Amino acid sequence: MPVLHTLIRLGVPLLAAAALHTVPAPPAAAASAAAPAVSAPAVSAAASAVFAEEPGWSAEPVSGRAGSAARPYFYLAGAPGTVLEDRLALANTTDQEHTVTLRGADAYNTAGGAFAVRPARESTGAGSWISFGAGTTVKLPPRTRAVVPFTVTVPSASPPGDHPAAVVATEAGREVGVRVHLRVSGPALAALTVEDVAVRGRGAGRVVAYTLVNRGNVALAPQLAIRAEGRFGEVAGRAPRAVPVELLPGQRVALTEPWPGAPVLDRVELTLTVTAPGGARATAAASVWCVPWGIAGRTGAGLLALGATTLAALVLVRTRRSRRARRGPPDAPAPVRAPAPEHELTGASR
Known part of the structure; x- marks a missing residue:
């Protein structure tokens, strides 16, 4: 079984x-x-x-x-x-x-x-x-x-x-x-923590991953809210809503929350706030970069190709110079000797 x-x-x-x-x-x-x-x-x-x-x-x-x-x-x-x-x-x-x-x-x-x-x-x-x-x-x-x-x-x-x-x-x-x-029967304690906050996926498929841990002795019905603050101001997060999980005492669960309002390009400070009946409340924060990886990938590929071409040209130039240095300067042409002067015969005595 x-x-x-x-x-x-x-x-x-x-x-x-x-x-x-x-x-x-x-x-x-x-x-x-x-x-x-x-x-x-x-x-x-x-x-x-x-x-x-x-x-x-x-x-x-x-x-x-x-x-x-x-x-x-x-x-x-x-x-x-x-x-x-x-x-x-x-x-x-x-x-x-x-x-x-x-x-x-x-x-x-x-x-x-x-x-x-x-x-x-x-x-x-x-x-x-x-x-x-x-x-x-x-x-x-x-x-x-x-x-x-x-x-x-x-x-x-x-x-x-x-x-x-x-x-x-x-x-x-x-x-x-x-x-x-x-x-x-006895004292009831509602307590929890939220841990391991991270962002996964790309574009509209981004999700916020996190872990909930029940630190108390009663079952919890948690609610989650997400606040997001970017370098250019506040961005869309998630309003408080029920998490579709009954968190039992002493248990740990790994969950994800869709984040359709993630910015295209920004550095975002995420703050997750989780509450539950009985006074349980916990927060956790994380910093994430939102980068348009499709555009960044194409730009990076173009820069890489340009860099490779430049490097190949430099290597070719250096190779040619090295070959010339090993052969030395070109041979000097042999000196041309001037012909001996011819004496003119005039018949006069010297």
Whole structure:
């Protein structure tokens, strides 16, 4: 089984961390028996239409009260040393029997910010506090619904804050996960940092890369704002907006933000400000050069070609001069001797 198992909720999306702070905890259901309660074929045609997708069965929290709306996740809260109770509903929408295995799992953020769960052998945190007793393996007859009670035993030495976990149902390598928001009572600290700010890409495809680290003990729903100041004045940044990540306690995620307003040519001072409910706030700055690399590349290539041509001409001239120096000065022409004068014979005695 792979190390990373991204949670899949059939028909119900995962909620952001803000819901963790605003949705009240539903009343805990009494654990009547360790074995699951399997009802007769009770899955209606409407329910079948909602959940009729692979792997042919679904898992979701049992509603807190009769007639109340379905819960998208479990919310449990208690002091260290307490035992919390809730119930999971499994529905088989097919005409075949399914055998589903249940377990608890620790939850974490992947490097890109996705919500994922750890395999059983690596779940040593809140996932290991979840127990299904004798109901770990459940046989689901065709068109039936089973209600499985489980408990969460909070260790007495558990630190306060959020402890992300999930209930994972598995059959033949296919998994369905239900989020567990578990909070241990005590002081809550919302704190984060923003690090490793850089600009990547070119032109309109430039993005601002950064890393968020949750330094507190509660899950955060951060907001990001970008301010950009160039040498020629303020340039377009990014107005505050929600980051599409729920940042779990102690987790680090690497993210990017589009920067379509980046200048063509300027040196820009970027300031990133990240905030989150609970008073968390962090800033980070970086200096970046925005250069039109296409024009700069063509100009550089032209200058390089001109420089190469000039260098080749200089080398040619020096080579010719060197050859002339080795041959020495040209040979002097041989002296021309004047012919001896001829005596004129006149017949006169000398």
